[in-house]
Amino acid sequence: MSAASPLVPGSRSGAKTMEAVAGRSLWEDALRRLLRNQAAVAGMVVLGLLILAAVFGPALLPFDYDDVIKTDVYARPLQAGHLLGADYIGRDLLARTIVGLRVSLGIGIVATLVSLIIGVAWGATAGFIGGRVDEVMMRIVDILFALPFVFFVILLMVTFGRNIFLIFLAIGAVEWLTMARIVRGQTMSLKQAEFVEAARAAGVPRSGIIFRHIVPNLLGPVAVYVTLTIPGVILTESFLSFIGMGVQEPLTSLGTLISNGAANMELATWLIIFPSLAMVIMLMCFNFIGDGLRDAIDPKDR
Amino acid sequence: MRRWLALGGAVFVALALSGCGPQKAVRAPCPSGKVCLEMGLGAEVNSIDPNKITGAWEDQVVGDLMIGLVQSDMNGKPIPGMATRWDVSADGLKWTFHLRDAQWSDGAPVTADDFVYSLQRILKPETASEFAALLYVFKNAEAVNQGKAPPSAVGVRAINARTVEYTLEHPAPYLLELAKHQTMYPVPKHVVEKLGDQWLRPGNYVSNGPYKLVSWKLGDRIVSDKNPLFWEADQVCIDRVNYYPTEDRISGERQVKSGSLDTNTPLNPNRVAFLKTDMPGYVRTAPMLGTTYFAFNTSLPKFQDKRVRQALSMSIDREFITAKVRNNGEPPAYNFVPPGIANYVPPPPPAWAAWPYEKRVAEAKRLLAAAGYGPKNPLKFEFTFRGYDPTGMYAAVQADWRKMGVEATLIATETQIAYQQMRIRDFEFGDVAWVADYNDAMNFLYLLQSKTGGMNYSDYNNPTYDALLAQADNERNLVKRAAILQRAEKLMLDDVVVVPFYSYVSTSVTNPRVTGFASNVDDKHRVRYMCFKDAKPSRAAGPAPKG
Numbered sequence A: 001m002s003a004a005s006p007l008v009p010g011s012r013s014g015a016k017t018m019e020a021v022a023g024r025s026l027w028e029d030a031l032r033r034l035l036r037n038q039a040a041v042a043g044m045v046v047l048g049l050l051i052l053a054a055v056f057g058p059a060l061l062p063f064d065y066d067d068v069i070k071t072d073v074y075a076r077p078l079q080a081g082h083l084l085g086a087d088y089i090g091r092d093l094l095a096r097t098i099v100g101l102r103v104s105l106g107i108g109i110v111a112t113l114v115s116l117i118i119g120v121a122w123g124a125t126a127g128f129i130g131g132r133v134d135e136v137m138m139r140i141v142d143i144l145f146a147l148p149f150v151f152f153v154i155l156l157m158v159t160f161g162r163n164i165f166l167i168f169l170a171i172g173a174v175e176w177l178t179m180a181r182i183v184r185g186q187t188m189s190l191k192q193a194e195f196v197e198a199a200r201a202a203g204v205p206r207s208g209i210i211f212r213h214i215v216p217n218l219l220g221p222v223a224v225y226v227t228l229t230i231p232g233v234i235l236t237e238s239f240l241s242f243i244g245m246g247v248q249e250p251l252t253s254l255g256t257l258i259s260n261g262a263a264n265m266e267l268a269t270w271l272i273i274f275p276s277l278a279m280v281i282m283l284m285c286f287n288f289i290g291d292g293l294r295d296a297i298d299p300k301d302r
Numbered sequence B: 001m002r003r004w005l006a007l008g009g010a011v012f013v014a015l016a017l018s019g020c021g022p023q024k025a026v027r028a029p030c031p032s033g034k035v036c037l038e039m040g041l042g043a044e045v046n047s048i049d050p051n052k053i054t055g056a057w058e059d060q061v062v063g064d065l066m067i068g069l070v071q072s073d074m075n076g077k078p079i080p081g082m083a084t085r086w087d088v089s090a091d092g093l094k095w096t097f098h099l100r101d102a103q104w105s106d107g108a109p110v111t112a113d114d115f116v117y118s119l120q121r122i123l124k125p126e127t128a129s130e131f132a133a134l135l136y137v138f139k140n141a142e143a144v145n146q147g148k149a150p151p152s153a154v155g156v157r158a159i160n161a162r163t164v165e166y167t168l169e170h171p172a173p174y175l176l177e178l179a180k181h182q183t184m185y186p187v188p189k190h191v192v193e194k195l196g197d198q199w200l201r202p203g204n205y206v207s208n209g210p211y212k213l214v215s216w217k218l219g220d221r222i223v224s225d226k227n228p229l230f231w232e233a234d235q236v237c238i239d240r241v242n243y244y245p246t247e248d249r250i251s252g253e254r255q256v257k258s259g260s261l262d263t264n265t266p267l268n269p270n271r272v273a274f275l276k277t278d279m280p281g282y283v284r285t286a287p288m289l290g291t292t293y294f295a296f297n298t299s300l301p302k303f304q305d306k307r308v309r310q311a312l313s314m315s316i317d318r319e320f321i322t323a324k325v326r327n328n329g330e331p332p333a334y335n336f337v338p339p340g341i342a343n344y345v346p347p348p349p350p351a352w353a354a355w356p357y358e359k360r361v362a363e364a365k366r367l368l369a370a371a372g373y374g375p376k377n378p379l380k381f382e383f384t385f386r387g388y389d390p391t392g393m394y395a396a397v398q399a400d401w402r403k404m405g406v407e408a409t410l411i412a413t414e415t416q417i418a419y420q421q422m423r424i425r426d427f428e429f430g431d432v433a434w435v436a437d438y439n440d441a442m443n444f445l446y447l448l449q450s451k452t453g454g455m456n457y458s459d460y461n462n463p464t465y466d467a468l469l470a471q472a473d474n475e476r477n478l479v480k481r482a483a484i485l486q487r488a489e490k491l492m493l494d495d496v497v498v499v500p501f502y503s504y505v506s507t508s509v510t511n512p513r514v515t516g517f518a519s520n521v522d523d524k525h526r527v528r529y530m531c532f533k534d535a536k537p538s539r540a541a542g543p544a545p546k547g
Helices: A009-018 A026-037 A040-060 A093-129 A131-146 A147-160 A163-190 A194-201 A206-242 A254-264 A270-297 B004-020 B058-064 B112-123 B143-147 B177-178 B189-201 B249-258 B267-276 B305-313 B318-326 B357-370 B393-402 B415-422 B443-447 B448-456 B464-471 B478-494
Strands: B036-038 B070-072 B076-079 B082-087 B093-100 B156-160 B164-165 B211-217 B221-226 B240-244 B281-298 B380-386 B407-413 B427-436 B498-508
Touching: A026 A040, A026 A270, A026 B478, A040 A093, A040 A270, A040 B249, A093 A131, A093 A163, A093 A206, A131 A163, A147 A163, A194 A206, A194 B305, A206 A254, A206 A270, A254 A270, A270 B464, B036 B249, B058 B211, B058 B240, B058 B393, B070 B177, B076 B240, B082 B211, B082 B267, B093 B240, B112 B143, B112 B189, B112 B427, B164 B211, B189 B211, B211 B281, B221 B443, B249 B267, B267 B318, B267 B498, B305 B357, B318 B393, B380 B393, B380 B415, B393 B407, B407 B415, B415 B427, B443 B448, B443 B464, B443 B478, B448 B464, B464 B478
Parallel strands: B036 B240, B380 B407, B380 B427
Antiparallel strands: B070 B076, B082 B093, B093 B164, B156 B164, B211 B221, B221 B240, B281 B427, B281 B498
16 A cells, blocks of 8 residues: 555655645654654653763763773672672673673664665665566575575685674675565565556656655665664674674673673672663664654554 | 564573572482482583593593593592503513403403503594594504504503503603593403494493493483493492583583582583582582693794793783682692692792782883883784683783783684684684693693694794603603603793693582592592482392482
C-alpha cells in the first residue's frame, strides 16, 4: 500500500496549491505522529543524553578511563571518589562505561551508516533493474551471506592489520546484506506503482527514478531496520572483542565491559550491573525509536 | 528484532546466573558398594597414548593408567614403580633398571621390551611426539627423532625380560625425575603392534597401572576402573574414576560446590581469594614449577638495545599484579628458574628488584632516555598475549609502561596461535609460560640455548651460556653442577633476554572429604593415593559414599 501514497519530492509541489487549506506534508504528518508517541520521545531524549555523555563525559570526569589507580582495586561504588566503583585493576568504572558507550555507539552508528549506504544502493538497483542483473546481484549477496563472518574479519585483519576503523567497516560490510534484501523486495513492489510508470513515461533516466522516486519511498522500512541494526551491530562488536578481534585494552566497549564484568561478578557485582544497565537503556531507546518510527511512517496505521 | 531479543535475553541470563542459588548435586551413577571419584580436568583430553599426550590434564588420566620405571609418590618424589631397583655405571652414562614381576591389565607380563618399544616409538618421526626433544638425553635419540638413524639405534636395550638398560649422551643426574614423566611410560608392545592406533579404543586399551580404561566419550567423560592385576591393587581405595573436560572453570567450581564433582582444576586466579571465603576448606594452592615470562623479538632493532629491555623489565610492578590483581599466592618472578627446583641454588635476583617502585621507574626512564626514547620519540611495540584476560593484568603492565611514555598495543591472541606466531617470530613482545617437564633447572635453562630454535623465543645466542650448559651436562657432582647452572642463569638474567613475570602456583577446588590429594611442585595428583574420609575400603562390602 505504501506505493499508493507517494512521498516523491514532486508531490510537495502538488501540495503547495492546497497550502491555504492543509499545509502539511506527509513528512510533517509522520513527525507529528512520532512526537505523539511517548515511548519514542522518551527514547530520543534519553538517547540524546547518552550521546551527550559519550561525547563530553570523558572530559568532565576526574579519572581517565585508562588510569590504573593501584590503591583502588575493586573499590566499591562511591568509594574513593569512584561514583560507580573501580574495576579489577583500579580503573574508574564510570569513566570506562562512558568510553565503552562512546565506542559502542560509534561503532553502531558508523557501521549502520555503511550498511545503509551500500545496502540501499545495492538493493534498489537490483530490485529496479530486475532480470539478469538482479539475479547476479542477489547471488553475490547470497555468497557473501554464506561467508562465515569471523573468517571474513580475520581476512580483513590479516590484509589490513588491526585497526578499530576496520571493525566498523567489517561489520558494516556484512550488515548491508539484509538491508539489500529488504530494499530489493520493497523496490520490486514500488516499481509497479503508477508514479514510477509516470516517471518512466516522462523519460526520467533509470538512476533518476531509483534515487528520486524509489529510494525516498523506501525510507519507512529502512529507517525501522536501521534502528534495529544498531543494537545488532553493537552486539557483534562485543562478540568480536570477546574473541580478541575487536577493541583492545585499555580501550573498551560495552560488550567488553560486560563480559569482563561477568567473569568478576561474584567479586564485584557493580562491574556487571552498571555496564549492563547502560547497554540495556541504550538498546531500549533504539528500539522505542524504531517502533515509533515504524508506526509514524507506515501509512496503513493512520 | 529477533537479534535484539536474543541480546536482551543474554543480558538477562547473565544477570540471572549471578544470583543462582545452591544447585542440586547430580553425580554420575556409581555401582553399589563401590567408591567413585568425580574429577574435573579443566580441558578436553585429545589422546591417551602415552607417546602422544602433551597436556598435564592428559597425564592425569594416563598417569592413573600407566606406571613408568619410577612413579611419583603423593608428594611428587620419585619412588620405585615398574623398576624395583636400578644401578648407574661409574661414568653415569649407563642406567640399568630391574623390573618387578608385573602384568598388563590383559594378563600379559610387563617386560623390558615394552620399555624399549615405547622409547623407540616416541622417538620415531612418524609418531610426531611434541615431547620427543625431552628425551634427547638418550644416546642417538636426536638422530632417531630426526629420521637420521633407525629407531633401533637409540640407547636402550633389553638385557633380559626383566632388565632394561639405558645409555645416555651425557650424565644426567635428573634421570629419575625424567623417568617419572609421561614420555617414559611403557606401552604394551603386544597390543600396539597388533592393533596399531586402534589400541587406544576402550576395550583394546591395556594398562599396567592402578586403573584400566572403561570408556571414553569425547566431550563427556573418561571412565577408569580399578585394575585388579595392579600389584598394589589392595591399597587402592577409589574403585572408579570419572574424568570430565570442565573447560568452563567457573561452572567447574560450582559443580564441586554442589558435590557433582569432587575436584576441579585450575581456577581463574582472581577468584582464589573469593573462593577461600565462599568454599572454605576447598581451595588448594601450592607452589608449582612454572614461570610466566615475556620474550622479545630481538630481530627488531628496538629490542636489540639492552637498556630498552632492562627498562621494560624494571618498570613492571610485579608486586601489584601478584598481590592485588592475580591475588592467588603466586610469587613475583625476577629469576627465570622458579623456586622449588631440586638440586639448584637460584642466583640472587637483580639489585633493582628490592628498590622501591618509584626508584625503579625513575631508573627505567633514564635508561629509555639514554637509548633515545622520550616524549618526542616514544617507544612503541605490539604486545601479544595469550588468550582472554579476565584479571586485567596485561592492561596493568601496559599502564605501568604508559606512565613512562611507552606505547604498547595489547593484542589478545588465542593461546595456540600465540605460541605458533612466537615460534615463527611473528611477534614483537610476547607472553609465554613454561611449566617444568621434570624437576631440574636444565629444563628451564635449555630453552634459551642457541640450538633450541623455535622455543628460544628471544633468540638468545651467547656462546658462554651455551658452553656453561654443555659443561653442566657433563658434570656429575650435583653441587658443582648447580653452581654452573646458577652462573648460566645469572649471565642470562644480566643480559635481560627475557622478562620473568611471576612463578606458578597450582590451584584446584577439592572437596575436603577427599584424602590423599597432596600438594606438590609437579602438580601431580595420582588417584591411587586418594580416598574419602568417610569411605569404607572397597574390599569391605560397605555402602559407597552418596552418589
